[in-house]
Amino acid sequence: MKILLLEDNKTLSFGIVKKLKEHGFVIDSYDDGEDGIYALNTSVYDLLILDLGLPGLDGIDIIQKLRDAQNTIPILVISARDRLDQRIFGLDVGADDYLCKPFELDEVIARVQALLRRSQTKNSNMIHYNDLQFDTQKRTLCKGEEHIDLSKRELSIFEHLLLNVNNVVSKDNIVEHITSMDDDFNPTAVETYISRLRKKLSSSITLKTVRGLGYILSK
Amino acid sequence: MENKTKSIRSRLLLWLTLPLIIFTIAMFVYKYFETNKKVNAFFDNTLYATGKSIENSIGIEYGLLIVDLPYFAIDLLSSDGDGYVFYSVIDENRDKLLVGYKGLVNKELLGNKEKVFYDTVYAGAQLRAVSFKTSLASAGKTYNAIITIAESTENRSFVINDILSSIFILMTAVVGFTIITSLIAVSKGLSPLNYLQNLIKKRDSRDLKPVSFDAPKEVEVMVNSINLLLQRSRDNIEYIEQFNSDVSHQLRTPIAELKMKLELAFAKDDKDYIALTALVNSMAHITEQLLLYAKTNPNTLNLNRFKKVNLSQLCKEYALKTAPRVYEKGFEFAYESLDEEIFINADFIMIESMLDNIINNSIYYAVDKENNPMGTITVSLQRHNNTIWINVSDEGNGLEKKDLENIFNRFYRVDSLKNGSGLGLSIVKQIAQLHNASVQASNDKGLVISIIFPL
Numbered sequence: 186m187k188i189l190l191l192e193d194n195k196t197l198s199f200g201i202v203k204k205l206k207e208h209g210f211v212i213d214s215y216d217d218g219e220d221g222i223y224a225l226n227t228s229v230y231d232l233l234i235l236d237l238g239l240p241g242l243d244g245i246d247i248i249q250k251l252r253d254a255q256n257t258i259p260i261l262v263i264s265a266r267d268r269l270d271q272r273i274f275g276l277d278v279g280a281d282d283y284l285c286k287p288f289e290l291d292e293v294i295a296r297v298q299a300l301l302r303r304s305q306t307k308n309s310n311m312i313h314y315n316d317l318q319f320d321t322q323k324r325t326l327c328k329g330e331e332h333i334d335l336s337k338r339e340l341s342i343f344e345h346l347l348l349n350v351n352n353v354v355s356k357d358n359i360v361e362h363i364t365s366m367d368d369d370f371n372p373t374a375v376e377t378y379i380s381r382l383r384k385k386l387s388s389s390i391t392l393k394t395v396r397g398l399g400y401i402l403s404k
Numbered sequence: 405m406e407n408k409t410k411s412i413r414s415r416l417l418l419w420l421t422l423p424l425i426i427f428t429i430a431m432f433v434y435k436y437f438e439t440n441k442k443v444n445a446f447f448d449n450t451l452y453a454t455g456k457s458i459e460n461s462i463g464i465e466y467g468l469l470i471v472d473l474p475y476f477a478i479d480l481l482s483s484d485g486d487g488y489v490f491y492s493v494i495d496e497n498r499d500k501l502l503v504g505y506k507g508l509v510n511k512e513l514l515g516n517k518e519k520v521f522y523d524t525v526y527a528g529a530q531l532r533a534v535s536f537k538t539s540l541a542s543a544g545k546t547y548n549a550i551i552t553i554a555e556s557t558e559n560r561s562f563v564i565n566d567i568l569s570s571i572f573i574l575m576t577a578v579v580g581f582t583i584i585t586s587l588i589a590v591s592k593g594l595s596p597l598n599y600l601q602n603l604i605k606k607r608d609s610r611d612l613k614p615v616s617f618d619a620p621k622e623v624e625v626m627v628n629s630i631n632l633l634l635q636r637s638r639d640n641i642e643y644i645e646q647f648n649s650d651v652s653h654q655l656r657t658p659i660a661e662l663k664m665k666l667e668l669a670f671a672k673d674d675k676d677y678i679a680l681t682a683l684v685n686s687m688a689h690i691t692e693q694l695l696l697y698a699k700t701n702p703n704t705l706n707l708n709r710f711k712k713v714n715l716s717q718l719c720k721e722y723a724l725k726t727a728p729r730v731y732e733k734g735f736e737f738a739y740e741s742l743d744e745e746i747f748i749n750a751d752f753i754m755i756e757s758m759l760d761n762i763i764n765n766s767i768y769y770a771v772d773k774e775n776n777p778m779g780t781i782t783v784s785l786q787r788h789n790n791t792i793w794i795n796v797s798d799e800g801n802g803l804e805k806k807d808l809e810n811i812f813n814r815f816y817r818v819d820s821l822k823n824g825s826g827l828g829l830s831i832v833k834q835i836a837q838l839h840n841a842s843v844q845a846s847n848d849k850g851l852v853i854s855i856i857f858p859l
Binding site: 194196197199200203238265266267268269270285286287288289290351352353355393395396397398399401403 | 645648649652653654656657659660661662663664665667668684688695696699700720723724727728731732736737738739740741753754757780782784
């Protein structure tokens with residue numbers, strides 16, 4: 186995994202680079218927007234960590250340039266200005282995630298991993314959750330060596346929950362993802378499937394009901 | 405006050421119509437007297453002419469004055485209409501009534517004058533009379549006679565009233581017409597002012613956009629001044645926003661650096677690291693809350709950021725986003741939606757900040773003595789008549805009455821042992837007020853904080 190960091194504050198840049206390297210990432214770091222654009226054009230990165238207040242080229246301009254060029258690289262913005270500050274009000278357009286200073290390094294790592302996971306699941310078949318491995322290609326779920334037997338529908342629902350781990354998934358949203366147009370599926374049946382999943386996977390998953398909203402699979 | 409500052413409209417109307425009305429009344433009074441005078445003069449002349457015709461019938465016979473007047477002639481002489489006519493001819497030499505009505509003449513009034521007109525009452529009728537002397541000579545002797553003829557005043561009153569009433573109708577019509585045209589003219593003239601008034605009345609008092617209005621010369625100056633003031637307010641707000649943004653940047657950066665240095669310098673379980681990090685975090689939190697408090701100040705509100713927002717959708721999306729954070733802290737989370745689309749004018753980032761602050765408050769305070777989270781935090785959207793309520797309720801210990809009343813005050817702290825900024829709920833109140841909403845704290849299973857939006 187190769188990450189580009191654009192941050193002009195030496196202390197923060199040093200800390201982030203050190204921490205990411207500890208976690209096995211390859212990382213290039215620049216303190217100027219122009220240099221950043223040059224690096225992005227000459228090398229391939231899996232993720233961009235971007236400070237908005239850069240000398241040379243403003244962070245927002247960099248996002249716009251990338252997005253205008255159809256570049257879909259995940260972008261994690263770090264900034265000392267929050268969403269209430271007018272200048273970064275238009276941020277929601279292009280960045281994938283946003284972290285306001287001051288932050289914990291562990292938080293940076295978590296966000297980076299989440300963003301990468303999101304973009305990588307497109308390319309990889311395996312989803313790992315606690316001691317479970319889900320193969321999206323073969324449609325199988327394993328706990329270590331042991332194969333867990335789930336019905337087709339149960340697998341689809343669990344896959345959807347896995348892809349949205351730590352996020353609330355609504356019943357409607359589940360129905361939308363596991364049924365096709367001509368499928369006659371009763372939303373209340375979701376409850377049945379969820380309780381079956383809880384029974385079959387009880388020791389490995391934390392699957393809670395959020396009243397009024399849906400379900401949350403916590404890691 | 406109301407009476408002292410009369411409206412321009414009533415002033416204009418008063419000054420346009422009052423002089424006209426006074427002038428018209430004066431004209432009418434003048435016309436009244438003039439008409440009376442002229443009509444009386446005309447009737448007097450006619451009366452006198454009638455008298456003169458009687459004079460022609462006076463003759464002398466056997467050395468005595470006689471009147472040879474057929475009775476019907478008097479009727480013919482009298483003017484048309486129903487009035488009475490009285491007459492008398494007196495032989496002055498013999499002081500004898502020759503013909504006519506007795507006691508009609510008033511000799512004292514006549515005196516030495518040749519002719520006198522006067523008003524009198526005879527046989528119960530109001531009369532206008534003329535008496536005049538005439539003399540005939542015969543055989544070297546002069547015979548004097550006094551002829552009096554009187555008619556009732558009904559006819560002349562009728563004519564006068566006729567003339568005056570037509571004048572009155574004409575004048576009333578002119579005055580009425582002028583008042584109506586004045587009303588129209590004043591309304592037309594004042595319409596730019598009324599338009600401006602409505603324009604300003606309709607505006608949100610927080611709206612600082614320039615007033616755009618194709619104003620006539622007299623109003624343009626005023627509109628320009630208003631716009632200049634609005635421009636200055638906008639500049640001020642922009643300046644404060646920029647300043648707040650810069651302060652955010654300047655304060656957060658060193659805190660971020662400090663935090664990072666600590667993280668790099670110490671092991672995670674080092675006692676000093678834990679103590680120092682707690683301090684830095686508390687500093688960071690207070691800085692954040694102060695900045696948020698400054699940024700949501702109603703006096704520096706930028707209405708440009710307010711958009712039409714679907715509150716039902718916003719709350720649901722917020723709940724979806726926030727639930728994981730609440731679970732992470734060990735609470736359960738629930739959301740109760742409203743089966744209705746509610747649209748309000750709002751800054752959705754501020755609304756989210758507001759809800760964040762309420763939820764943070766619950767996460768912080770809805771804990772037992774061992775600091776374990778208590779129960780469920782529920783966000784619900786409800787409708788009560790013409791208000792929309794966002795309730796955030798927890799299952800903590802609730803609050804005492806005096807705390808419920810003061811909880812939204814700046815720096816008010818329920819538990820002095822807890823380290824909060826004391827700003828969280830006052831920020832909530834500030835943001836609510838920016839949206840014309842009110843806040844309320846009450847006890848149910850735990851504490852309930854309600855934001856009440858009018859519809």
